[in-house]
Amino acid sequence: MPVLKADNVAAVLRKGASARLADPLPARFAVGQTVHALNINPPTHTRIPRYVRGRRGVVHSDHGVFTFADAHARGETVPERLYSVRFSSEELWGPQGSPGGSVYVDLFESYLASAT
Amino acid sequence: MNELPMSHHKHNDPLPETVLRVKALESLLVEKGLVDPAALDALIDTYETKVGPRNGARVVARAWADPAYRERLLSDASAAIAELGFSGRQGEDMVVLENTPQVHNMVVCTLCSCYPWPVLGLPPVWYKSAPYRARAVAEPRAVLEEFGCSLPEDVEVRVWDSTAEVRYLVLPMRPRGTDALNQAQLAELVTRDSMIGTALPRSP
Structure with a gap:
């Protein structure tokens, strides 16, 4: 990897490095669909927080296709669809959850299964 | 000794x-x-000295003053923010969350410290701290209270955990009594924390 020089800092920061990919992958889940976050515990890097594993949520939006972070940490570029999934506070925290509150979590497709 | x-x-x-x-x-x-x-x-x-929350404040002030810009900001945030010259690293894929009288949005990254650099600069220490990251998702109202942000009981609190590639910016509600202010004056009311969702904007 080339060394970043002072002269290039502004251009590199301005350009950014989006993880979005153009791969036209079909969407396995639709907005509004009820899904389960899988109870998975990979020994390597992952972006599924523990507090949603095994919990039921609803697909709020489809962000499109991005580099799958877990694979990227291994140096691989694997396209995968990314969703915003809404979990009710009570689903996550039980009686200590706040009624009506919710947490929206960005989750890759392979973290999810259909709950219906 | x-x-x-x-x-x-x-x-x-x-x-x-x-x-x-x-x-x-x-x-x-x-x-x-x-x-x-x-x-x-x-x-x-x-x-x-160059990139920080004053950028985000300009975005918010423009959205308050210009309904067409607000529409663009809510439908394609990255492009609308780039219109003002703010783009790049850690702001490539932006989503703007609009606060309303019914809904209050608040952003966290429970896994690390993901934050929209082009509009807010680098995250404050508390944003990266374990207590904020753990508590924002579990007891957001208690955290808001500690920030001095007291919301009516009937307001729905939505917490956004930026666990992946999308970065979030909160569009706070325009304070009352600001009809006569121009965009530069409006931007002065927009604090960093009001764009993270842990505070409300200043009153004029």
Whole structure:
């Protein structure tokens, strides 16, 4: 990897490095669909927080296709669809959850299964 | 005996070991030619003096003043923010969350410290702290109260955990009594924390 020089800092920061990919992958889940976050515990890097594993949520939006972070940490570029999934506070925290509150979590497709 | 006064050992100070490790790593990387110290200075200067929450405040003020811009901001945030010249690293894929009288949005990254750099600069220490990251998703109202942000009971609190590639910016509600203000004056009311969702904007 080339060394970043002072002269290039502004251009590199301005350009950014989006993880979005153009791969036209079909969407396995639709907005509004009820899904389960899988109870998975990979020994390597992952972006599924523990507090949603095994919990039921609803697909709020489809962000499109991005580099799958877990694979990227291994140096691989694997396209995968990314969703915003809404979990009710009570689903996550039980009686200590706040009624009506919710947490929206960005989750890759392979973290999810259909709950219906 | 330790001669330093106790006040030098505040609980929030970074561990001396961490500071030493960073210094050691930096000098090693520079020595090996992997890091250009001038580039490091340019990076620090960028986020100390050029890029910060005043950028986001301009975005919010424009959205308050210009309904067509607000529409664009809510439908394609990255493009609308780029219209004002703000784009790039850690702001490539933006989503703007609009607060309403019924809904209050609040952003966290429970896994690390993901944050929209082009509009907010680098994250404050508390945003990266374990207590904020753990509590924001579990008891957001208690956290908001500690920030001095008291919301009516019937307001729905939505917490957004930026666990992946999308970065979030909260569009706070325009304060009352601001009809006569121009965009520059409106931007003065927009605080960093109001764009994270842990506070409300200032009143005029």
